Amino acid sequence: MADTVLSVRDLTLEYHSRRGPVKALRGVSFDLYKGETLALIGESGCGKSTLGFALIRLTPNSAKITGGSICFVDGSDQRDIMAMSDREVRRFRWTEMAMMLQAALNAFNPVLRISDHFLDTARAHGMTDKAEVMARARRLLTAVQLDANRVLPSYPHELSGGMRQRVLLALGLLLEPKIIILDEPTTALDILTQRTIIELLRRLKQEFNFTMIFISHDLSLAAELADRVATMYAGQIVELSDVYSAFEKPRHPYTLGLTRAVPTLHGGTEALVSIPGSPPDFINMPSGCKFHPRCPYADDDCRQEEPKLIDDKGHLTACLHWRQVTAQSKARG
Amino acid sequence: MATLQAPTVPKAPPGMAAGLWRKFWRNYYVQRLIKGIVTVFVVTTLTFFLVRLMPSNPLEVYIQAQLSQGIPLADAQAMAAAIYRVDLSKPIYVQYVEYLAGLVQGDFGRSIASVGTPVSSIVLRFLPWTLFVVSVSLIVSFTVGVLLGTLMAYRRESWFDHILSAFASIMSAIPNYVVGMLIIVYFGLRLKLFNYSEIRGSLTPGMVPGFNLKFFADALYHASLPIITYVLTTIGSWMLTMKSSTLSTLGEDYVTVARARGLTDSRIQMAYVGRNAVLPLFTQLAISIGMVVGGSTLIETIFTYQGIGHQLSSALITRDYPVMQAVFIIICASVVAANFLADALYGWLDPRIRTGGR
Amino acid sequence: MNTLALLGSSLRQSLRIMTRNKVGFAGLCLTLFIILGAYVAPSFVPADLEAHVEEIYEGPSAKHLLGTDYQGRDTFTQIVHGGRDVIYVAALAALLTLAIAVTLGSLAAVLGGWADNLINAAGELVLTIPHFPLLLVLAGFIRLTSPSALALIIASIGWGSLMRTIRAQVLSLKERDYVQAARALGLPTSHLLFREIMPNMMSFILVQFVMSMTGAIYNQTGLIFLGIIPMVTNNWGVMINLAWGQGAIFSKTSTWYLMSPIAIIVLLQFSLISMTRSLDELFNPRLRVGE
Numbered sequence: 008m009a010d011t012v013l014s015v016r017d018l019t020l021e022y023h024s025r026r027g028p029v030k031a032l033r034g035v036s037f038d039l040y041k042g043e044t045l046a047l048i049g050e051s052g053c054g055k056s057t058l059g060f061a062l063i064r065l066t067p068n069s070a071k072i073t074g075g076s077i078c079f080v081d082g083s084d085q086r087d088i089m090a091m092s093d094r095e096v097r098r099f100r101w102t103e104m105a106m107m108l109q110a111a112l113n114a115f116n117p118v119l120r121i122s123d124h125f126l127d128t129a130r131a132h133g134m135t136d137k138a139e140v141m142a143r144a145r146r147l148l149t150a151v152q153l154d155a156n157r158v159l160p161s162y163p164h165e166l167s168g169g170m171r172q173r174v175l176l177a178l179g180l181l182l183e184p185k186i187i188i189l190d191e192p193t194t195a196l197d198i199l200t201q202r203t204i205i206e207l208l209r210r211l212k213q214e215f216n217f218t219m220i221f222i223s224h225d226l227s228l229a230a231e232l233a234d235r236v237a238t239m240y241a242g243q244i245v246e247l248s249d250v251y252s253a254f255e256k257p258r259h260p261y262t263l264g265l266t267r268a269v270p271t272l273h274g275g276t277e278a279l280v281s282i283p284g285s286p287p288d289f290i291n292m293p294s295g296c297k298f299h300p301r302c303p304y305a306d307d308d309c310r311q312e313e314p315k316l317i318d319d320k321g322h323l324t325a326c327l328h329w330r331q332v333t334a335q336s337k338a339r340g
Numbered sequence: 341m342a343t344l345q346a347p348t349v350p351k352a353p354p355g356m357a358a359g360l361w362r363k364f365w366r367n368y369y370v371q372r373l374i375k376g377i378v379t380v381f382v383v384t385t386l387t388f389f390l391v392r393l394m395p396s397n398p399l400e401v402y403i404q405a406q407l408s409q410g411i412p413l414a415d416a417q418a419m420a421a422a423i424y425r426v427d428l429s430k431p432i433y434v435q436y437v438e439y440l441a442g443l444v445q446g447d448f449g450r451s452i453a454s455v456g457t458p459v460s461s462i463v464l465r466f467l468p469w470t471l472f473v474v475s476v477s478l479i480v481s482f483t484v485g486v487l488l489g490t491l492m493a494y495r496r497e498s499w500f501d502h503i504l505s506a507f508a509s510i511m512s513a514i515p516n517y518v519v520g521m522l523i524i525v526y527f528g529l530r531l532k533l534f535n536y537s538e539i540r541g542s543l544t545p546g547m548v549p550g551f552n553l554k555f556f557a558d559a560l561y562h563a564s565l566p567i568i569t570y571v572l573t574t575i576g577s578w579m580l581t582m583k584s585s586t587l588s589t590l591g592e593d594y595v596t597v598a599r600a601r602g603l604t605d606s607r608i609q610m611a612y613v614g615r616n617a618v619l620p621l622f623t624q625l626a627i628s629i630g631m632v633v634g635g636s637t638l639i640e641t642i643f644t645y646q647g648i649g650h651q652l653s654s655a656l657i658t659r660d661y662p663v664m665q666a667v668f669i670i671i672c673a674s675v676v677a678a679n680f681l682a683d684a685l686y687g688w689l690d691p692r693i694r695t696g697g698r
Numbered sequence: 699m700n701t702l703a704l705l706g707s708s709l710r711q712s713l714r715i716m717t718r719n720k721v722g723f724a725g726l727c728l729t730l731f732i733i734l735g736a737y738v739a740p741s742f743v744p745a746d747l748e749a750h751v752e753e754i755y756e757g758p759s760a761k762h763l764l765g766t767d768y769q770g771r772d773t774f775t776q777i778v779h780g781g782r783d784v785i786y787v788a789a790l791a792a793l794l795t796l797a798i799a800v801t802l803g804s805l806a807a808v809l810g811g812w813a814d815n816l817i818n819a820a821g822e823l824v825l826t827i828p829h830f831p832l833l834l835v836l837a838g839f840i841r842l843t844s845p846s847a848l849a850l851i852i853a854s855i856g857w858g859s860l861m862r863t864i865r866a867q868v869l870s871l872k873e874r875d876y877v878q879a880a881r882a883l884g885l886p887t888s889h890l891l892f893r894e895i896m897p898n899m900m901s902f903i904l905v906q907f908v909m910s911m912t913g914a915i916y917n918q919t920g921l922i923f924l925g926i927i928p929m930v931t932n933n934w935g936v937m938i939n940l941a942w943g944q945g946a947i948f949s950k951t952s953t954w955y956l957m958s959p960i961a962i963i964v965l966l967q968f969s970l971i972s973m974t975r976s977l978d979e980l981f982n983p984r985l986r987v988g989e
Contacts, residue, residue: 100602107602112595117614118619118691127611131603162691178601281622379826391841509975513968515916517923518960525947526958639922648714652831653924656838664838671831679826687849 011080012185012218013039014103015064018075020054020061020211027290031057033242034075036316038325039078039186039218046233046250047222048265052286054242055222056109059188062220063106064096070133078101081185102132105184107175109191114175115163120172124157128181128322140181147177150214173207180215189221193228205231226265230254238262241287248322257336258322258329260302296327304328368693372683376676383672387665388439400657402452423662450667453658461665464653467670469542470640470647473563474632477570482625484571485578486618493586493617494609501600507598508576516573517638523569524642533687542646566643570632577628581621589617616687622686626679633675689690700971708900727973732966735750736781743778749773755953765954768944774959776932780959783933785966787849787918792910794853795860796903802857803864817861824946825858833917837926848927852914860906866897868941905974912970 020032030079031054032109034309039045049055060066062077081103091099108114116125122141129140141159141284148155151173158166158174168175179187192208194202209232223229229250231234236253238246238261246259255262264282284301287293295312299305308327316323326332358576402423406416430438442448447457470475492501511519538544542562549555552638590613598608636649644650648667687693713726750770757765764773769982798940842848886919921927922935929936941956 063600095603097602102602106600108593108597114597116594116598116616118615119611120690127603127607128601129666131601131607163690175597223467283431378824381828382823387835390835509971510968513912513971514964515919517920518964521942521947521956529947530950570878615878631828633803636831636832637834640924641924649831650796652834653822653926656834656926657924659838664835668831668835672827675828676826 009299010041011038012041014078014080015062016076016078018058018077019073020066020069020070021073022070024069024290026290031242031289035239035242035244036075037237037244037247039220040176041218041282042216043234044219044221046229046236047239048224048226048229049239050224050286052289053239055239056190058239059106059190059220059222061103062188063100064091065100065106069227076153076191088208098132101128101179102182102185103184104186104188105182106177106188107179107190107192109194112168112171112195113283115167115171117163119162120159121166121234122163124174124178125159125181126174128178132182134182139189143181145179146175146179146273148213150179153177165240168280169203170202171197171198172200176207176211178210180217183215186216186220189219191223191225192221193225194223208232220262236262238265240291241292242295243325244323245298245325246323248317252322255332255336258319258333259298259323259326260304260328260332261298263332263336264301293331296325304331348604350440366679368687369684372680372687376680379676380669380673384440384443384669385436387669388436389663391665404602407491423452423482423569427688443669444526449662450595451660453660453662453663454505455656459662461671462663463648463666466646466648466651467564468634469673470633470649471674472559473566473570473645474629474636477567477574478625480567481571481574482578482628485575486582486621488575489579490563490586490609490614491581493590501662505583511573511576514573516569517642519573520569520642523565532688536566540644556644561603562645566645569592569639569643573635574628574632577624578621581624584618585620586613586617592616618626619686619690622682627683629678630675633671633678634672666677702922709904710899711903711914719975721972721975723971725969725975728969729966729973732781732962732969735778736785739778744777746775746922747781755946755949755952758954764958765951767942767955768946768952773937773955776937777934777958777962779934780937781962783845783931784915784918784963786843787845788911788914790846790849791914791917792907793851793857794850795856795910796907798853798875799857799860799906800864803861804868806861807868809866814865817865821858822862824855827854827855829913830917830920833921834924834926837921838887842927847917848921849914851909852917856910856913860903860910863902883964908970908974913968915963934963938963 015038016036018032018035019030020029021028030332033056043112047055047058056065056068058235061072064072064077069144074181079086079088079099090098093148093278115121118125118192121255125144125207126137126140129135134140143302144159145155148158153170153173158170158319160310163171190210193204198223208219208221221228221232234248235247235249237244238253238259240261244264245254246257252258253262254266261282267283284317287297287300291308293300294315295308295310296302296305299309302309304326306328312327314327316325317329318331344500364419402414402420403416406419407413411419446460448463451459451462452619453460488504493502495501514522527533528539539562542559544562546556547555547558595612597607598612600677603612610632632650636647637653638647640650640651648670651662652667652671656659657665699718739882742749750766754768754770755766756762756770759765762772762774763798764777767773767776796879802817802821806814828926833851836851836854840847840851918927919935919938922929922933923939937959938956941952941959946952946956
């Protein structure tokens with residue numbers, strides 16, 4: 008059994024909107040194993056970005072984590088992020104766990120140079136030796152295939168989008184965090200740059216040995232990089248499995264729908280399946296299983312009780328009819 | 341802020357110099373400087389022709405007045421020429437050029453009201469006082485306004501925010517000279533916080549200007565009320581603008597990323613939020629400078645402060661046209677110069693402007 | 699729908715938005731009250747402008763609601779009668795400013811080329827030169843006898859920023875309807891202006907109109923205060939000038955003579971500005987204090 012680096016249990020998060028309280032996360036639980044790449048997939052608004060922020064306790068002012076625990080495991084040392092003081096959390100961020108927001112285009116302070124960003128980050132965590140920080144920055148920038156001499160004295164607006172994404176990666180690795188969370192790392196980029204970033208992520212992971220969570224709505228990215236895939240729907244994880252099972256033998260109707268909705272290069276002329284309906288309104292959630300209005304397998308049981316994650320040989324599913332779904336996906340192929 | 345389409349770059353000389361030439365003209369600072377000089381030049385020209393072409397042409401009024409006293413036309417014209425520094429027998433364009441030549445040398449003609457006094461000496465006597473008050477007021481108003489605005493943003497919806505917002509709203513409705521009046525009436529005469537008859541004017545009678553502490557203290561004492569008035573009337577706008585700018589900067593991605601990077605709150609507030617939020621305010625500085633200088637005419641009258649604004653209105657009342665002309669040009673030139681400084685400051689603070697040429 | 703009806707409906711829409719906001723509605727009501735009062739109330743309050751030497755600088759009483767002035771005349775009466783000129787000049791100045799800005803802005807955008815450059819440069823100039831000193835100089839050279847002339851002068855310097863906005867709007871339209879704009883001057887263009895631009899910008903224009911009014915009030919009272927403008931009729935501005943000049947500040951009772959016109963002017967300014975707050979929030983998150 009691989010080592011667990013992060014253990015999340017029943018994480019709930021609520022924020023106040025004009026129309027009422029919104030439960031953006033409703034009891035999220037999962038384990039993260041050392042060295043793996045976990046993909047967090049879902050439609051917009053399902054809560055995946057919120058989850059990423061919640062893991063480092065970075066929530067907008069109107070949001071509050073109302074329950075659950077996030078345990079960070081460092082060797083024999085276990086720390087509950089929820090129990091940390093504000094100061095401890097601040098130190099924890101970026102040094103142990105680095106969350107990289109999507110849209111690296113606006114991730115940098117326009118009035119500071121790139122070198123200042125590195126120095127700022129280092130200084131905030133106690134590294135005051137300027138020369139050492141710069142040396143490290145250079146090494147990292149080279150690792151992401153950028154010319155350090157050109158990039159370091161530049162201002163953010165002087166770099167292209169792809170370059171900024173890479174600088175952000177280098178910055179993320181500055182303090183050698185154990186876990187890196189990437190939110191939509193390739194969304195804002197053109198397809199050629201996407202390829203470069205994907206390759207880069209692969210190599211960096213090998214070289215620097217971190218555990219990676221990336222959040223995306225792009226399934227192909229998951230197929231490329233992930234070891235395991237978690238599907239999120241309506242603020243919960245509805246399926247968690249290794250990447251092959253997720254694509255070949257999904258057990259949740261939503262995952263099935265997602266994977267079958269994308270045309271494959273080798274695919275035949277089978278009809279593409281799209282998921283009817285739209286994501287639920289978080290203020291007026293459907294009863295029972297939140298997916299039931301859009302689910303072809305739904306029955307009265309589904310409408311009444313909300314299924315819990317069922318663990319079957321490491322493959323977790325939150326569906327009452329998962330066996331049916333699996334049979335169907337096997338048949339479809 | 342000026343958003344004129346970029347002035348067409350003059351034709352480049354051939355060879356290596358071409359690149360430098362183009363770079364020179366595209367430079368932010370050079371463009372602003374040229375614009376400023378052109379503006380002053382246009383103002384001067386307009387003022388000159390205004391004096392000559394307006395219905396109640398002061399030169400003719402003057403000549404008529406002299407004629408009615410029995411002075412022959414030629415003599416009257418000569419006297420007019422001496423005052424207005426123009427030769428009336430020459431065609432207007434020659435007069436214009438001579439006028440400009442005189443200006444460049446600092447000769448603005450002679451005053452009518454204080455017969456024989458060179459206008460330039462009048463200007464030099466009163467200008468520093470206004471510049472002093474205006475600069476201090478702008479600096480104080482801007483810095484305090486920005487600080488308060490930042491606090492208002494961080495303490496949004498608190499009583500602090502509400503009170504200051506209400507204050508800003510109310511102040512914006514009161515004309516600046518009325519604020520001066522209210523200060524005099526209520527704080528001076530009613531509450532007796534200061535002695536009104538003493539604090540009027542720019543200096544205590546008998547005080548000799550010199551580089552000593554006593555002089556500066558006295559000058560500051562007399563300047564305090566005008567400064568307070570200016571600050572009260574302009575600070576509201578800075579507060580509100582800084583508040584909204586800070587609020588919108590707080591929502592920027594790089595602030596979230598900064599928090600994710602574990603930066604301290606104080607570092608984020610200063611270098612990430614503050615420095616970016618204050619930038620747009622510099623574009624408003626130009627307008628504020630115009631307002632404050634423009635209001636100096638009224639404020640100085642209220643406090644009988646001997647500055648150049650007061651000179652403008654008294655010159656108008658006494659029909660001392662050479663002084664009026666000169667003071668107006670100087671006022672415009674000061675505003676233009678101050679605008680240029682504000683632009684330069686903005687350019688220096690925002691790297692996107694500084695490296696724009698790349 | 700004919701253009702007038704179109705403009706009328708968008709005006710009504712903007713007013714509706716304004717009144718939805720509590721502050722805006724209160725401002726609108728107060729403004730209307732003051733304006734109506736200034737024009738209607740004089741019919742009800744007799745203008746007794748006889749000097750009563752024995753009643754100089756009295757404080758408020760049942761007989762004199764706001765006290766008396768330096769000649770013993772009733773202050774309240776003067777306040778009631780003193781608003782017409784001020785409001786007339788302000789409204790006319792604002793209207794003329796609007797007309798100039800719209801005309802120049804549209805011309806600049808439609809004609810382009812040297813006309814555009816010229817108008818832009820003029821606008822830039824008018825924005826850079828401080829307004830009040832410029833007004834002073836103009837007032838010095840032009841004999842201002844009628845309120846309308848004063849309004850015109852005030853309008854001639856205040857069109858800068860509105861012109862730019864109109865020009866930007868027309869330009870954006872020009873990009874869209876290139877063919878129509880290619881027919882340059884003449885009816886098609888003004889048609890475009892009134893049917894497309896004005897309705898869209900009605901809220902903004904309304905706010906600018908109100909702010910122009912506040913600026914005009916400031917300018918005219920300032921000019922009157924300095925004694926630049928011949929004081930023909932007794933209005934609020936003139937009262938301030940006289941009060942200040944006659945030393946009304948020096949005694950408790952005489953201060954009423956100074957404070958009354960100040961109070962009513964500040965009240966008017968405040969209600970005008972409040973009117974714009976609700977609209978301001980909609981399109982301009984940065985609250986700007988007009989000149």
